[in-house]
Amino acid sequence: MVILARYGEPREEGTDEELCYRIVTASFRMAIYPLGDVVGSVWYDDPAGRGFETNRAQKVGAYLMRYGPIQNWELRMDNGWMQYWFNPTDRAQMVYGVDKDVIRFNQYHEIGG
Numbered sequence: 099m100v101i102l103a104r105y106g107e108p109r110e111e112g113t114d115e116e117l118c119y120r121i122v123t124a125s126f127r128m129a130i131y132p133l134g135d136v137v138g139s140v141w142y143d144d145p146a147g148r149g150f151e152t153n154r155a156q157k158v159g160a161y162l163m164r165y166g167p168i169q170n171w172e173l174r175m176d177n178g179w180m181q182y183w184f185n186p187t188d189r190a191q192m193v194y195g196v197d198k199d200v201i202r203f204n205q206y207h208e209i210g211g
Contacts (some may be wrong), residue, residue, distance in 0.1 A: 102130065133205065142201045158194055161201050165190040 099121065102108040105128070106121035112131075118141070120129040126146075128187035142161070147153030158181070162171045166188030175182040183192040184206060191206035 102128070109151070115169075139202055139204045141203075143198075144201070146197070148199050153198060158201070161203075162192060165203055 099108055102119060102121050104111050106123050108119040108121055110117065111120050111129070112118050116131060118129040118131045118139075120127065127143040129141040130137050131141070134140070144157065147157040159168065160166055162183060162185075166185045170185045170187040171183050171192075172185070173181060174184050179195070179197055181192075181194040181196060183194070185191065186206060191204045193202045193204070195201070
């Protein structure tokens with residue numbers, strides 16, 4: 099919450115099932131989703147690079163590197179609308195919305211693990 103407050107006034111949204119705290123700035127929008135006492139997910143709407151496909155790919159790579167070394171990431175599914183990236187080593191998962199150019203990181207746990 100302290101980090102969000104540096105950029106804007108965090109606004110509580112959602113339901114008990116999926117509560118988030120969102121900020122809106124002139125440059126980007128961001129939301130955090132608590133999971134107990136920790137951050138379970140982070141959502142970014144960052145328009146940087148939105149105009150060109152090459153720039154979008156660079157942005158995806160830069161965001162992936164925020165949550166672990168690039169070699170730890172694996173693109174497991176790309177249906178043309180969403181890309182699903184997994185990083186079991188650093189326990190992170192990223193979903194990239196190709197159409198809207200938004201990113202969401204989630205805590206990642208292997209099934210059965």
